[in-house]
């Protein structure tokens with residue numbers, strides 16, 4: 001007698017769906033805060049959100065950002081933000097258009113500022129599409145210091161002008 005009425009393929013599909021549901025639920029949970037020790041050396045910025053990344057080009061902050069990124073982001077965007085074999089986007093490429101396509105310094109600064117805003121909102125609000133959470137929201141979990149430090153790390157990882165880009169980046 002067959003004790004399990006569900007055919008094998010159905011069972012397999014159900015198991016796959018359960019796995020998917022588990023990983024999506026994982027993305028929807030509020031993510032854990034990074035250890036306070038990682039944040040203590042970041043120059044304080046206060047409550048008001050800056051329009052531009054205030055740490056831009058600061059190598060020391062970029063190093064702290066690297067550790068914060070490893071804690072909170074690397075599991076989906078890859079250890080260096082390049083997303084190879086991970087679900088998230090290649091975050092090193094965010095400013096590639098501004099730096100490779102725009103010559104005028106003022107227009108370029110504007111382009112990078114737009115990306116500062118996009119980056120900040122992406123992290124604070126996370127990414128939901130059609131009711132599915134692809135990336136959790138960090139509002140109330142990551143401080144403005146932590147978010148700009150991570151942005152500073154990723155900016156330091158932007159490929160140099162002479163580097164060949166992966167085909168998808170199109171810069």
Ligand code: HEC
Nearest residue numbers: 027072073076087088089119122123127129134135136150
């Ligand atoms: C659970 C997986 C996951 C984690 C953790 C995660 N992300 Fe994401 N992130 C994604 C996915 C998937 C996308 C693409 C989603 C989309 O566009 O709908 C994304 C998109 C983004 C984008 C938009 C990129 C673009 O070009 O559109 C930014 C910026 C970003 N993530 C930053 C971060 C940062 C910073 C962290 C850590 C604080 C982080 N993410 C943690 C999965 C994740």
